[in-house]
Amino acid sequence: MRTITVRQAIQEALREEMRRDENVFLMGEDIAYYGSAYGVTKGFVDEFGEKRVKDTPISETAIIGAATGAALAGLRPIPEIMSINFALQALDQVINHSAKMSYMFGGQMKVPMVLRTPSGWSQLAATHSQTLELLFAYIPGLKVVMPSTPYDHKGLLKSAIRDDDPVIFIEHALIYGAKGEVPEEEYLVPIGKSVVRRPGKDVTVVSYSRMAMLAMEAANDLAAEGIDVEVIDLRTLRPLDMEPVIESVKKTNRVVVAEEGWKTYGIGAEVQSRIYEEAFDYIDAPVRRVAGIEVPAPYNKHLEMAAYPHKANIVAAIREVLK
Amino acid sequence: MDKQLALEWYRKMALIRRFEEKCAEGYAYAKIGGFLHLYIGQEAVAVGAISALNDDDDIVTHYRDHGHAIARGLDTNSLMAELYGKATGCSKGRGGSMHFADASKHFWGGYALVGAHLPIAVGLAMASQYRGEDRLAMAIFGDGSTNNGGFHESLNMAAVFKLPVIFLIENNLYSMGVALQRDSAISDLYKRAASYGILGEAFDGMDVEATHEATKRAVAHVRAGNGPVLLEAKTYRFRGHSMADPEMYRSKEEVEFWKQKDPIVTWKARCVEAGIATAAEFDEVEAAANREAEESVKFADESPEPELSTLCDNIYANPIGQTDCQLV
Numbered sequence: 320m321r322t323i324t325v326r327q328a329i330q331e332a333l334r335e336e337m338r339r340d341e342n343v344f345l346m347g348e349d350i351a352y353y354g355s356a357y358g359v360t361k362g363f364v365d366e367f368g369e370k371r372v373k374d375t376p377i378s379e380t381a382i383i384g385a386a387t388g389a390a391l392a393g394l395r396p397i398p399e400i401m402s403i404n405f406a407l408q409a410l411d412q413v414i415n416h417s418a419k420m421s422y423m424f425g426g427q428m429k430v431p432m433v434l435r436t437p438s439g440w441s442q443l444a445a446t447h448s449q450t451l452e453l454l455f456a457y458i459p460g461l462k463v464v465m466p467s468t469p470y471d472h473k474g475l476l477k478s479a480i481r482d483d484d485p486v487i488f489i490e491h492a493l494i495y496g497a498k499g500e501v502p503e504e505e506y507l508v509p510i511g512k513s514v515v516r517r518p519g520k521d522v523t524v525v526s527y528s529r530m531a532m533l534a535m536e537a538a539n540d541l542a543a544e545g546i547d548v549e550v551i552d553l554r555t556l557r558p559l560d561m562e563p564v565i566e567s568v569k570k571t572n573r574v575v576v577a578e579e580g581w582k583t584y585g586i587g588a589e590v591q592s593r594i595y596e597e598a599f600d601y602i603d604a605p606v607r608r609v610a611g612i613e614v615p616a617p618y619n620k621h622l623e624m625a626a627y628p629h630k631a632n633i634v635a636a637i638r639e640v641l642k
Numbered sequence: 643m644d645k646q647l648a649l650e651w652y653r654k655m656a657l658i659r660r661f662e663e664k665c666a667e668g669y670a671y672a673k674i675g676g677f678l679h680l681y682i683g684q685e686a687v688a689v690g691a692i693s694a695l696n697d698d699d700d701i702v703t704h705y706r707d708h709g710h711a712i713a714r715g716l717d718t719n720s721l722m723a724e725l726y727g728k729a730t731g732c733s734k735g736r737g738g739s740m741h742f743a744d745a746s747k748h749f750w751g752g753y754a755l756v757g758a759h760l761p762i763a764v765g766l767a768m769a770s771q772y773r774g775e776d777r778l779a780m781a782i783f784g785d786g787s788t789n790n791g792g793f794h795e796s797l798n799m800a801a802v803f804k805l806p807v808i809f810l811i812e813n814n815l816y817s818m819g820v821a822l823q824r825d826s827a828i829s830d831l832y833k834r835a836a837s838y839g840i841l842g843e844a845f846d847g848m849d850v851e852a853t854h855e856a857t858k859r860a861v862a863h864v865r866a867g868n869g870p871v872l873l874e875a876k877t878y879r880f881r882g883h884s885m886a887d888p889e890m891y892r893s894k895e896e897v898e899f900w901k902q903k904d905p906i907v908t909w910k911a912r913c914v915e916a917g918i919a920t921a922a923e924f925d926e927v928e929a930a931a932n933r934e935a936e937e938s939v940k941f942a943d944e945s946p947e948p949e950l951s952t953l954c955d956n957i958y959a960n961p962i963g964q965t966d967c968q969l970v
Contacts, residue, residue: 344772370772373803376795376798376799376802378799380758380761380791380795381761381792381795381798383761384758384759384760384795384796385761385762385768385796385799386765388750388767388768388769388779389765389768389769390765391762391769392766392769394769394772396765411755415755416759420751421959422736422956422957423737424733424736424743424745425732425734425735425736425737425956426734426955426959427733427746428743428750431959459966459967460958483960484960509962511962511963558966559966
């Protein structure tokens with residue numbers, strides 16, 4: 320099978336869905352002629368024109384609010400917010416409006432919108448390097464997707480575009496160049512389904528996005544030592560599919576949860592407590608959490624590297640629960 | 643002035659007034675909960691402006707939304723039932739006073755965060771432009787919204803894209819309890835249109851005809867593809883910001899001054915004087931409005947509560963897998 324990058328996978332998903340459905344359009348800061356900050360929508364304006372690839376003012380509230388309004392009217396807008404950090408400016412639109420309209424108006428409205436936004440870090444300092452998927456995953460009414468492989472990026476984005484609810488699609492900026500197998504023919508990956516990325520019998524690592532990729536690397540390294548790691552990729556953070564996790568825990572009895580976000584109140588905390596609620600009797604060691612250090616991201620390269628978790632942290636946690 | 647139209651405007655204004663008097667009663671009897679922001683005094687704005695729109699033009703509005711919903715023709719039974727939190731309410735008892743909606747009437751809802759719905763109107767207009775339709779969107783909001791960042795972002799974006807939107811300010815002189823001169827650098831809010839290179843106009847919002855005419859001009863301008871318009875209705879609410887408001891911030895004299903401009907009373911007097919219709923004809927219309935308001939209370943009272951088993955309905959249009967919402 321051919322191999323493409325995460326960036327190409329996202330581009331293919333957008334292009335295919337825009338060709339398939341006239342109602343799908345892109346809007347955001349610098350997405351047309353600049354081609355978007357991370358180059359994802361490069362060339363799109365040439366194929367689809369300004370009507371369907373709209374450069375907007377730097378107005379996050381208006382971008383998300385307008386996308387919501389356009390979605391109410393039956394279009395399928397894909398607003399891009401240049402960085403998840405800037406989405407804070409539009410949080411009221413997302414949390415108080417997009418997420419609640421279906422419920423608050425008694426089911427008479429739909430908001431088929433996909434908010435695409437990159438998350439990530441690379442010496443960008445405190446306000447540009449936050450791992451904020453939790454803020455969205457906390458909100459009923461939103462669907463929150465944060466994939467790892469190119470295959471999942473493409474299949475999940477296509478599903479998100481066809482979904483009738485507001486979907487927050489978070490891309491990790493550090494894995495845009497990561498490669499993986501993606502078939503030529505069309506396929507969809509369902510939202511709300513965790514996946515066993517690698518079967519194993521000794522220990523379960525639960526993760527998503529970039530950390531799921533690192534978990535796979537850690538598992539491959541440990542395989543050489545005879546440690547058989549099962550890796551589960553959550554892919555969707557809301558609705559959270561715990562079934563494969565619980566099944567896995569019943570088999571391996573030992574768990575590591577790995578995320579970039581801060582540990583306190585985090586995604587890992589949620590997964591950990593669900594394991595205690597639903598599979599307590601199967602646990603042979605305390606569930607370990609690998610997470611970011613609870614500090615605003617520093618600019619200095621060495622400090623920053625120390626603030627985020629890496630493959631070595633996952634490996635160390637696995638050894639810990641196997642003791 | 644067309645007689646039927648004169649009476650219809652009167653009927654709608656009277657219906658809003660009577661409906662809201664019933665709301666106040668319902669609130670006093672604790673049949674209605676939460677916040678209740680009455681529109682009494684501002685009826686001419688809703689009726690004058692919305693009567694200048696087509697039925698498929700899109701409307702989004704703020705939390706003081708009863709008048710707009712009635713002017714748009716939403717069923718008063720479903721509105722009172724919504725206030726009573728009943729299953730038959732327009733939002734199935736999930737929205738309450740601040741969240742009236744009827745998508746089938748292009749009435750896309752009352753929104754309770756100040757100024758937050760303006761960009762939604764921009765998006766509705768964007769959809770109309772995208773499809774090459776003739777629909778325009780109207781965002782109705784108070785003077786307080788004009789000091790919110792969303793106001794600027796929305797007007798700028800609508801102007802840049804030349805979108806068919808009418809931004810209608812209901813300037814009732816107070817942001818909750820803070821007087822306009824105390825929170826706004828300029829008190830003539832329509833002048834802010836100049837910052838976006840769009841048309842701005844102010845008019846007497848206590849006069850249903852003046853409101854209608856100004857809105858009609860704006861509609862023509864917007865439909866001709868000239869981009870958005872900013873309208874400012876100079877109006878006044880006769881009651882407090884909400885039922886919880888002890889009204890310590892304005893004088894009785896000021897309120898009395900504005901009550902002399904009561905849009906319902908003055909409209910009737912003017913039409914009778916001009917011989918457009920007789921006082922008896924107006925009274926008849928008013929009696930019908932009274933009956934409708936009373937019937938809505940009866941309907942709401944007799945309507946069933948939503949089933950508890952429906953608590954988790956409609957969180958998603960497409961629910962996926964096992965929902966995280968479960969009634970225990």
